[in-house]
Amino acid sequence: MTFHRAEAIVNLDAIASNIAILKKRAGVPILAVVKADAYGHGLIPVARTAVDVGAQWLGVALLEEAIALRENKITVPTIAWLVPPGSDFASAINSDIDLGVASLEIFKEIIHASKSLGKRARIHIEVDTGMTRGGFLTEWESFLELLSKESEHIEVVGLFSHFARADEPGQPQNALQLKRFTEMSDDLNRIGIEPEIHHLSNSAATLVDASAHFDLVRTGIAMYGLTPDFGNLGSSQSLGLIPAMTLRAKLHVVKDVLAGTPVGYGALASTISDTKLGVVVMGYADGIPRIAQGAGVFFDGKRAPIIGRVSMDQFVVDLGATSLAKGGDWVTIFGAGSEGEYTADDWGRASLSINYEIVTRIASRVPRIYEQASTLGVL
Numbered sequence: 515m516t517f518h519r520a521e522a523i524v525n526l527d528a529i530a531s532n533i534a535i536l537k538k539r540a541g542v543p544i545l546a547v548v549k550a551d552a553y554g555h556g557l558i559p560v561a562r563t564a565v566d567v568g569a570q571w572l573g574v575a576l577l578e579e580a581i582a583l584r585e586n587k588i589t590v591p592t593i594a595w596l597v598p599p600g601s602d603f604a605s606a607i608n609s610d611i612d613l614g615v616a617s618l619e620i621f622k623e624i625i626h627a628s629k630s631l632g633k634r635a636r637i638h639i640e641v642d643t644g645m646t647r648g649g650f651l652t653e654w655e656s657f658l659e660l661l662s663k664e665s666e667h668i669e670v671v672g673l674f675s676h677f678a679r680a681d682e683p684g685q686p687q688n689a690l691q692l693k694r695f696t697e698m699s700d701d702l703n704r705i706g707i708e709p710e711i712h713h714l715s716n717s718a719a720t721l722v723d724a725s726a727h728f729d730l731v732r733t734g735i736a737m738y739g740l741t742p743d744f745g746n747l748g749s750s751q752s753l754g755l756i757p758a759m760t761l762r763a764k765l766h767v768v769k770d771v772l773a774g775t776p777v778g779y780g781a782l783a784s785t786i787s788d789t790k791l792g793v794v795v796m797g798y799a800d801g802i803p804r805i806a807q808g809a810g811v812f813f814d815g816k817r818a819p820i821i822g823r824v825s826m827d828q829f830v831v832d833l834g835a836t837s838l839a840k841g842g843d844w845v846t847i848f849g850a851g852s853e854g855e856y857t858a859d860d861w862g863r864a865s866l867s868i869n870y871e872i873v874t875r876i877a878s879r880v881p882r883i884y885e886q887a888s889t890l891g892v893l
Contacts, residue, residue, distance in 0.1 A: 519795040520763035522876050524555045526886040528756035530567040532739050535754050537568060540720050540731045545571035545593070545713065547734035549579060554801075554873040555738055555759055556882045558586050563886075564737070565590050573732055577601050580611045593638055593672070596648070603627035607635045612671055616640040616648040618657055628667045638672035639702070639709070643694040644687055645678045654698070662705045672711040673699055677726070680718035681743035688719075692726055718742035721753060739850070740869045744859050751851070757858065759873055760849040761880075763811075766793040766828060767841045777830050778822025785821070790833045792818065794845060797827040801875035802847070809864035811845035812855035814838060818845070820864075848872070 537544050546564035551557050561572055561583055572588070574580050575596040583592055594606065595614030604627045606613055615621045615637045628635045639657075642649035650657055661670075675695050679685040695714050702709065712728040717736035719726045735742050739757035741750050750757055768790055775785045785791070794811060798804040802824050810819035810831045818831040833839050851857040858869040865872070 516881075518881055520761075520800060520880050521883050522554070522880050523760040523762065523883045523885060524559070525756070525758045525760075526559060526563045526884055528739050528758040529555070529560060529563050529737060532737050532755050532758070533564060533567050533569060533733070536717075536720055536731070536733045536736055540715075540727055540733075541724070542727050543570040543730050545569065545573045545730050545732045546737055547573045547732050548583075549573065549575040549734075550874045551878075553735065553738050553870070554876045556884070557582060558588070559882075559884050561586075561588050571730060577606055577611070577613075581605060581609060584609045584611065595638070595640060595674075599623055603635070604631060607631055607633055610636070612636040612638055614638050614640050614648075614674070616650065618653050618660065621657065621660065625664050625667050634666075635668045636671045637668050638674050638711070638713075639670060641673065641675050641695065641698045643675040643691040643698070643714075645676050645691075647676070649675060650698075654701070658701060658705055661707065665707065670702075670707050670709050672713060672730075673702060673709045674713045674732075677714065677716055677719055680716055680723065680726075681746050683722045683746065688723065688726075716742070718747060721747065735870055738873065740858055740873070744863075744869075749851075749859070750857075757850040759858070759876075761847040761876065762844050763794050763796045763847060765839060765841050765843050765845060766795045768792045768833065768837070768839050768843075776822075779825065780823060783822040785832065787835065789835045790837045790839070791821065792831050792833045792837075792839055792845070794829050794831060794847070795827065796847065796880070797825045797829055799826045800877045800880050801872075802829060803861070803865035803867065803872070803875075806861065806865045809848075809856050809861045811847055812849075812853070813843065813845045815854065817854065817856065 546569035548561045552560035572592040577594045580592050580594040593612040599619045624635045640649040642651040679687050711730050713730040715726045715731040720731040739755040773787045777783050804824045818833045821832045846855045848858050849855045858872045861872045862869045
């Protein structure tokens with residue numbers, strides 16, 4: 515029997531439901547983004563679920579993530595887009611992993627690997643349309659010249675870019691990026707390169723901007739049931755999405771304390787009345803943000819807020835004077851919010867951050883527990 519002090523429970527059926535909603539909204543094939551251990555939800559289980567329910571592509575940031583998919587016999591088209599110079603391009607090519615190309619230096623190394631292996635690399639050209647992060651910008655013309663000379667050694671599968679402000683519908687920069695993306699696609703066509711797939715939309719654009727869907731959409735945060743932006747796009751519930759992760763932990767001890775008792779490092783907080791405090795066996799080593807204030811846990815139908823600073827392995831919550839909690843009880847740190855519990859959005863705001871960071875930072879020492887109904891395959 516396994517005893518856990520904390521668990522991240524991942525509902526794979528929720529992920530399947532979210533993908534079905536996104537597929538319907540997109541009207542084009544889905545690329546399921548499973549980078550960063552599937553946003554903390556678990557790379558392999560989530561990837562398998564996504565493929566089972568119709569995601570035709572998988573996307574990761576790192577080459578090692580794509581290789582892990584192949585090692586686990588997941589063979590659908592997969593792109594790794596954060597592959598700096600010096601990456602193991604030969605292994606990628608041999609494993610039929612598509613590669614994002616963001617610079618001349620990267621392209622030259624991929625060409626060299628292709629020639630050495632006698633096998634054409636599958637590439638997606640990344641262009642900088644306004645994010646000013648990865649992708650071709652000032653090197654664009656030089657790249658086009660080299661591409662036209664070396665096209666026999668590679669297969670240009672895709673052209674892609676990334677919105678900077680898709681979670682702000684109507685923001686003029688979105689239209690400018692869309693225009694620039696189309697122009698750079700035309701540049702490729704003029705030298706005889708016509709990629710099979712054009713992809714620009716992230717979760718936010720998938721949900722709100724049909725004009726940017728092109729041939730494929732990349733669904734990340736929304737696939738996990740979380741809103742791309744609570745303020746601009748609304749809650750998960752309003753978008754029809756189901757948060758897939760519930761984080762819970764046990765109480766280490768519960769103790770009665772008097773009003774005015776200082777709590778935690780630096781004694782930055784004190785109880786305002788006689789109460790019961792609970793010590794939760796998770797801390798910043800597990801991914802609980804040290805800065806968090808205004809979030810907490812849910813127990814017996816009530817919220818219990820954090821009091822004092824989060825420590826490395828534990829944090830303290832104010833359970834209230836009448837709480838019946840005792841050491842060993844499970845408390846919910848965040849979940850879907852349907853019963854009044856805190857959500858990943860709540861924790862993001864309490865940490866001056868976003869829900870993306872909350873779920874992806876949950877450490878590997880917190881076991882992932884998977885829930886899945888037998889009907890998953892028919893969704």
